[in-house]
Amino acid sequence: MAVYTHVPAEDLAVFLQRYDVGVLKSAKGIAEGVENSNYLVETSQARFILTLYEKRVNRAELPFFLGLMSHLAAAGLPCPEPIRDRSGQALQELHGRAACLIEFVPGLSLAEPTAPHCFAVGQALAKLHLAAKSYTGRRTNDLSLAGWQQLAARCGAAADTVQAGLSQRIAAELTKLTAAWPTGFDQCVIHADLFPDNVLFDGETVAGLIDFYFAAYDLRLYDLAVTHSAWCFNATGEVFHVGRSHALIDGYATIFPIQRDERDALPVLCRGAALRFLLTRLYDWQNRAPGALVTPKDPLAFDRRLAFYQQPGLAL
């Protein structure tokens, strides 16, 4: 949540001359995105987000992400469109960073979405999947089963310093999920990180879907599971909102019907989603730099979700 790379206004003004977007009028560094530096840029014609990709982003993957955003925007999804310069290029270089000028989408990210918001997000996610079906770009999800096993190994027994028994619980869950993970379900490119911060609302209407930098080719309903784990609990993971849960799944099903076997698999997919965020948060927690600009998020908020999804006989 910070600007890591500072770009003087004079350099921004020169940079924008590559595009047909008018003249720079205002630029504010915004506290958005954990991984990148972002500026809200206003020209004589429109507003944009300028993203500078910091070190943790794999530059070779940027064409996949930007291509996906263009593809979804062209399909009518409210996804911000990467802007092309006069030579047709979207991916740029600025101040030693890969960079992209992206359409600005107004709207509000909600801290406590209601059931109608969740219904709208379910519909938007299903529409995203429908449109993503025809996207030919491919990226392996390095944060699926194999990735979780690597992360768990790197976190190791130190997980127990966060909570006694945590490393053992993670190991047991990995064993269960490896055995129970669904195969044969529909796959496509998924968002894989559709948290409330990444959805912009105008009232109860989804006005923007943003931050595609975890998108990958994976089980379509795993994306619904990620979204479920992100939208249907309070921040600490202690309160499950059953109304939001029904609304999210029902909204999805109005666009993309959910089969009986898919519905039955939702709890295990949600366990995977909860474990994924437990592990990445745990890793970030263990590896936080003293002086870092970003406060790591509490891993246990997803351990609690995992415990919820592990309930025997749970139906979602």
Place this chain on the structure above:
Amino acid sequence: MAVYTHVPAEDLAVFLQRYDVGVLKSAKGIAEGVENSNYLVETSQARFILTLYEKRVNRAELPFFLGLMSHLAAAGLPCPEPIRDRSGQALQELHGRAACLIEFVPGLSLAEPTAPHCFAVGQALAKLHLAAKSYTGRRTNDLSLAGWQQLAARCGAAADTVQAGLSQRIAAELTKLTAAWPTGFDQCVIHADLFPDNVLFDGETVAGLIDFYFAAYDLRLYDLAVTHSAWCFNATGEVFHVGRSHALIDGYATIFPIQRDERDALPVLCRGAALRFLLTRLYDWQNRAPGALVTPKDPLAFDRRLAFYQQPGLAL
């Protein structure tokens, strides 16, 4: 340069209902201001900056600062106007912080202003002084001579860990300035921190003067000296730009003539300005917290400016 207090969009939307400003459409935390949290807020009617005042700000002084901004805006200066709620109140409370919704002023802060920019800033500063003459609010400048002496005492001999001999040079300069500081010159409420970050340009026109939170009643030409020290050197203080210096002073003099004795006093006033920022930067440097969100600025950049202004026979 960060958002310290996070306000959920839902709370912002409710907060804005106190005003006649329309409905919240977008809110982005912006990386602006070292001391406070700032949001760029868009409603159905206009854009605003919402400032939440963090701990270092003395709440009792906020009416002075906000009153000054209103006074200057009413006088036609391009200063953002604090917005009043339906009961006429500008100073508010939000999430345990004093807060104010302020007009958004578009424009660009320059890293390397040119002589025409400096001329325009000189004129804007003189106009600000003309308008401030009729502002009846008063605040003592706690960062003038007495304040510098206190800061120097608190920094102490540890200054020498930044550069050998620094504490001794500071002590000697304080002695000189105490003897040579002008008395009897014109006073009014001054900005006291008009760095390039605090001036927004539209081309070569000053479109905004912002960040009045160091404003105080003091020598009018000390404000020109502060502005001189901020605009007429490169960032490290190693390069003096004589063209900018002449333009700044000439611009000021077109609006508010400078008398012979005032002009002769400029070098000593600039020495004071350089020492003020040397000392506050040194203090912040020595007292930086290990995980702080703000990277302290280099104190020596103002030690170099001080050395420039100390040159025997210097005429500005």
